[in-house]
Amino acid sequence: MMIGNNIKRIRQNKGMTQEQVGEVIGVSGQAVSKWENGSALPDIQILPKLAEYFGISIDELMGYKLNALTRKEQFVKFMLGNGILQLGEFELKNWKQKNYYLDAEKFTTNAQIAKIGEFFADCIKENDIDYDVVLGLAYHGIAFSTATACALFQKYGITSDFCFDRKVPDRKGRKICGHTLKDGEKVIIVDDLITTGKSICERIELLKEEAEIEVVAVVVIANLENEEIIKNGLGAKMIEEQWGAKVYSIITDKDINDYINR
Numbered sequence: 001m002m003i004g005n006n007i008k009r010i011r012q013n014k015g016m017t018q019e020q021v022g023e024v025i026g027v028s029g030q031a032v033s034k035w036e037n038g039s040a041l042p043d044i045q046i047l048p049k050l051a052e053y054f055g056i057s058i059d060e061l062m063g064y065k066l067n068a069l070t071r072k073e074q075f076v077k078f079m080l081g082n083g084i085l086q087l088g089e090f091e092l093k094n095w096k097q098k099n100y101y102l103d104a105e106k107f108t109t110n111a112q113i114a115k116i117g118e119f120f121a122d123c124i125k126e127n128d129i130d131y132d133v134v135l136g137l138a139y140h141g142i143a144f145s146t147a148t149a150c151a152l153f154q155k156y157g158i159t160s161d162f163c164f165d166r167k168v169p170d171r172k173g174r175k176i177c178g179h180t181l182k183d184g185e186k187v188i189i190v191d192d193l194i195t196t197g198k199s200i201c202e203r204i205e206l207l208k209e210e211a212e213i214e215v216v217a218v219v220v221i222a223n224l225e226n227e228e229i230i231k232n233g234l235g236a237k238m239i240e241e242q243w244g245a246k247v248y249s250i251i252t253d254k255d256i257n258d259y260i261n262r
Helices: 002-013 018-025 029-037 047-054 058-062 071-081 110-126 140-156 198-210 227-231 236-243 253-261
Strands: 085-091 097-102 133-136 161-165 176-178 186-194 214-223 246-252
Touching: 002 018, 002 029, 002 058, 018 029, 018 047, 047 058, 071 085, 071 110, 071 246, 071 253, 097 253, 110 140, 110 214, 110 246, 133 140, 140 161, 140 186, 161 198, 186 198, 198 214, 198 236, 214 236, 214 253, 236 246, 246 253
Parallel strands: 133 161, 133 186, 186 214, 214 246
Antiparallel strands: 085 097, 161 176
């Protein structure tokens, strides 16, 4: 049946098992298996849950204009729909032209921040990152770390500390808000974009003045490094080599262009 085939197709594109999908929507993995092999249909009350989790409409789930399958596609669609990703001809600081512009300052509503928190949490969970603290880099990272920590608890039942840094210390000289960093803690940094990676490296150096932390990962909305940056050993490679932190991104420049040009 069309709906069973679609559930299977989307699930596999997302890299999920039948048990994982069932757990999210409150049924058994065996029930998902029956939907996929056509021996049973999901209850009508289940359809909105499935569609919401897959990031598509119920029509798409049923087989009409099925076009949003992967998490990356869902995210680009979300960014475009909220005006955070804009298409057109844009001139960058280096005088180069770009066919899109990603404005992280457009995350202004609670719905938008909650959604980006979910995508960060999904990325952390899917990559099985071992960590103690979620830390955001001011200023965008303040909201991102808070939303991510909330999503990790609400979606996956994970309790963890979170904090964010200050670009300017408060009157007591404090540079960190929220959890106080301790020596030996494993930290995930969440931020908006990565291009050359230089600013992130500088911020990590300052953070390590507060405590001898281990930055195990940097998770960003988009990795926009180009061939020139990679060739010069900058970007994600520099962060990984200098600090031992693996870089993850929800989307890349290629993902955005693939979606635009499909």
